[in-house]
Amino acid sequence: MKYNFDEIIDRKHTNCMNTDGFRQYIFHTDETMKFPFADEEFIRMWIADMEFAAPECITDAIRERLDRKIFGYTRIFGDEYYRIFSDWTRKLYGWTFPQKDLYTSHGVIPALYELTGYICGPEDKVLMMTPSYAYFKYAAEHNGVGYVCSDLLNRKQDGYYEIDFEDFRKKAEDPAVRLFIFCNPHNPSGRIWTEEELRRVAEICFENDVMIISDEIHCDLIRTGRTHIPLAKMYPDSDRIITCMAPSKTFNTAGLQFSNIIIPNEEIRKCWLKWHNFDENPLSLAGAMGAYQGGYDWLMELRTYLDANFEFVRSYLAEHLPEVVFRIPDATYLGWVDIGAYVDKEEDLPLLFAEKAGVLLEGGNMFVQNSDTYIRLNVACPRSVLEEGMRRICGLLGNAVK
Numbered sequence: 353m354k355y356n357f358d359e360i361i362d363r364k365h366t367n368c369m370n371t372d373g374f375r376q377y378i379f380h381t382d383e384t385m386k387f388p389f390a391d392e393e394f395i396r397m398w399i400a401d402m403e404f405a406a407p408e409c410i411t412d413a414i415r416e417r418l419d420r421k422i423f424g425y426t427r428i429f430g431d432e433y434y435r436i437f438s439d440w441t442r443k444l445y446g447w448t449f450p451q452k453d454l455y456t457s458h459g460v461i462p463a464l465y466e467l468t469g470y471i472c473g474p475e476d477k478v479l480m481m482t483p484s485y486a487y488f489k490y491a492a493e494h495n496g497v498g499y500v501c502s503d504l505l506n507r508k509q510d511g512y513y514e515i516d517f518e519d520f521r522k523k524a525e526d527p528a529v530r531l532f533i534f535c536n537p538h539n540p541s542g543r544i545w546t547e548e549e550l551r552r553v554a555e556i557c558f559e560n561d562v563m564i565i566s567d568e569i570h571c572d573l574i575r576t577g578r579t580h581i582p583l584a585k586m587y588p589d590s591d592r593i594i595t596c597m598a599p600s601k602t603f604n605t606a607g608l609q610f611s612n613i614i615i616p617n618e619e620i621r622k623c624w625l626k627w628h629n630f631d632e633n634p635l636s637l638a639g640a641m642g643a644y645q646g647g648y649d650w651l652m653e654l655r656t657y658l659d660a661n662f663e664f665v666r667s668y669l670a671e672h673l674p675e676v677v678f679r680i681p682d683a684t685y686l687g688w689v690d691i692g693a694y695v696d697k698e699e700d701l702p703l704l705f706a707e708k709a710g711v712l713l714e715g716g717n718m719f720v721q722n723s724d725t726y727i728r729l730n731v732a733c734p735r736s737v738l739e740e741g742m743r744r745i746c747g748l749l750g751n752a753v754k
Contacts, residue, residue, distance in 0.1 A: 355650055357404050357657045358734045364392065370399050374712050378702050389710035395741040398702075398712045400539075400686060402604040402732035406639075407650035410603060413642025414635050426634040428456065433641060437612060440644040441597075444572065447585040449595075453616045455624060456632065458609040460569050460596045464491040467594060467613075468531060470623040471563050472497045476530040479523055479562065481515065483540055483688075483716065483723035488533040488567075500529060503722040504541070511679035511690065513541045517552055524560045532557050534566045536583055537574070540688045540719055540728045542681020544574060550583050558592060563620075565594045569611070572602040574683040575662075576655050584614065591617040599643040602651060604732075608636040658685050661731040661738055672746035685732035692725030694749040701727055709744040 364371045375385050378398065387394075396403075434451040441447050457463040468478060468491040478492040482501040492499040502520045504513040523529060534553065537544045545553070557564050566583040574580050584593045598611035610633070615621050662680040665687055669676045675693030695701065701715035705727075713730075716723030729745075731738055 353653050353657070355407070355653050357654065358736065359405060360734055360737070361403065361405060363403075370396050370401060370403075374398065378706075378712065378714070387706055387710075389706075393710055394706070395711045395737060395744060397730045397733070397741050398714050398728075400601065400730060401606050402685065402730075403734060403737065404604055404654070404732060406604050407643070407647050409642045409646030409650070410605060410639045413638045413645075417635055417638035423634050426632045426637060428632060428637065433637070436641050436644045441582070443648070445580060445582050445585065447582050449584065449614050449616070453614050453621075455613045455615055455621075455628070457611045457613050457628070458630060458633075459600070459606075460567060460598055460611045460613075461487050461491075463596055463611060463613045464488065464533065464565065464567070465494050466624070466628060467565055467620065468492060468497065468533075469495040470620050470627075471531045473530075475528060477526065477528045479520075479529045479532040480720070481520070481535070481538070482721045483719035483726070484721075485535060485539045485567070486718055486720055488535075489720050491533065498528070500526065501721055504538075509677060511541075511677050511688065513538065513543050515545075515549055515553065517556070520553070521556050524556050524562050529560070529562055531563050531565065534564055534583065535570075536566050536568050537570045537580065537681075537683035539567075539570060539684060540686055540723075540726075542570075542684045542686060542688060544578055544580060544682035547581055547586070550581060550586060554583060554587060554590075554593070558590070563592055563594070563617075565596065567596045569596060569598050569601050570684045571597060572651060573658070573685055574655070575680065576659050578682055580683065584616070594620065599640045599647075603643045603647055605636075605639055605643070608639050609633065610636040610640050658732065661685075661733075661735065662687065664735070664738060665729070665731055665742060668742045668746065672742075673749055676749075685730060687729040687731055689727050689729055690725055691727060691749060695725060697724050699725075701725075705745065705748065709748040711741055711744050 375381050434454055438448045477498040477500050479500050480488045482503050489499050500523050502523045505516050571580040584595045595614040600606040666680055669678050677690035705711040705713055714728045716726035
């Protein structure tokens with residue numbers, strides 16, 4: 353490989369959530385919480401950023417911008433950024449959109465919070481599919497609106513999730529449901545939805561006057577040979593689909609806080625323009641442009657490395673924990689693993705693995721509902737780290753007695 357994904361990078365003492373903030377985020381406490389493991393001894397497989405260096409096309413672009421020496425108020429002018437990003441979506445997905453529809457945000461989560469407030473009133477509800485990224489629920493709660501869940505189906509108990517269309521339609525028909533926040537590809541299961549599934553979801557929403565926010569932040573991180581279909585690509589004349597994409601997951605730049613929000617609806621654009629009065633971070637903008645201009649080859653190698661990491665996880669679990677339910681996800685670098693054969697439903701899984709194995713991970717309780725006994729494993733790390741993490745996880749559970 354041209355790029356070194358085996359490099360071990362020390363992130364401690366950089367105010368990094370992964371290393372310096374895990375107590376606050378996972379355990380809601382401070383440095384007084386002690387473990388049998390020193391902080392540097394933990395294997396970190398929790399928060400959704402990668403243990404890989406961002407590609408040089410990003411650091412070079414930021415360095416070039418640093419050399420301009422002044423970092424004053426910055427916004428996007430002209431059409432250069434639109435051309436760069438739309439070239440990316442055209443190359444990867446055969447999809448583009450009008451320049452007037454493209455806006456940026458400091459992240460997909462802040463955009464979800466804003467957009468939910470523009471679309472929903474106090475008596476309205478947000479619909480989501482569960483298990484769900486928790487911030488979909490938080491976006492509803494932040495705006496003082498209700499939420500309703502449609503559980504995904506795992507019919508064969510083999511880790512392959514399907515949409516319960518009968519239940520989804522029933523929930524969408526509730527007149528109070530004004531917004532569906534859709535995860536495409538799905539987090540945490542990693543499903544890439546088929547064209548048929550996408551069409552059925554969209555048409556149910558259209559029939560019931562439900563706006564769709566399609567969170568597609570994981571769309572670049574698909575397995576080799578797979579294809580992602582932007583939902584809005586299927587309905588180029590519709591103004592009922594807002595698309596969220598970002599370089600942050602793809603290129604490991606979450607801290608730069610930059611995302612793309614594609615809003616074809618005129619009324620929602622008016623709200624956005626009125627209330628979203630935020631400037632761009634000049635370094636974040638430079639990094640995003642560098643990523644989309646020069647990051648394609650790096651991404652292709654990253655996909656290959658992640659493919660191999662997932663295959664390692666699959667084979668290791670099959671050998672050491674045969675009762676675990678796991679399938680390699682279609683997308684993302686996050687494995688969704690049911691360890692219910694080895695733990696009690698009430699077990700605090702993040703605490704168990706931190707205290708007994710020295711592994712930091714997220715449990716299913718962080719994904720709203722329909723997620724008991726699951727853990728989410730971040731495999732975007734050097735192979736040596738992944739091997740040690742799996743050794744510890746399987747060592748603990750292999751000795752577990754329910």
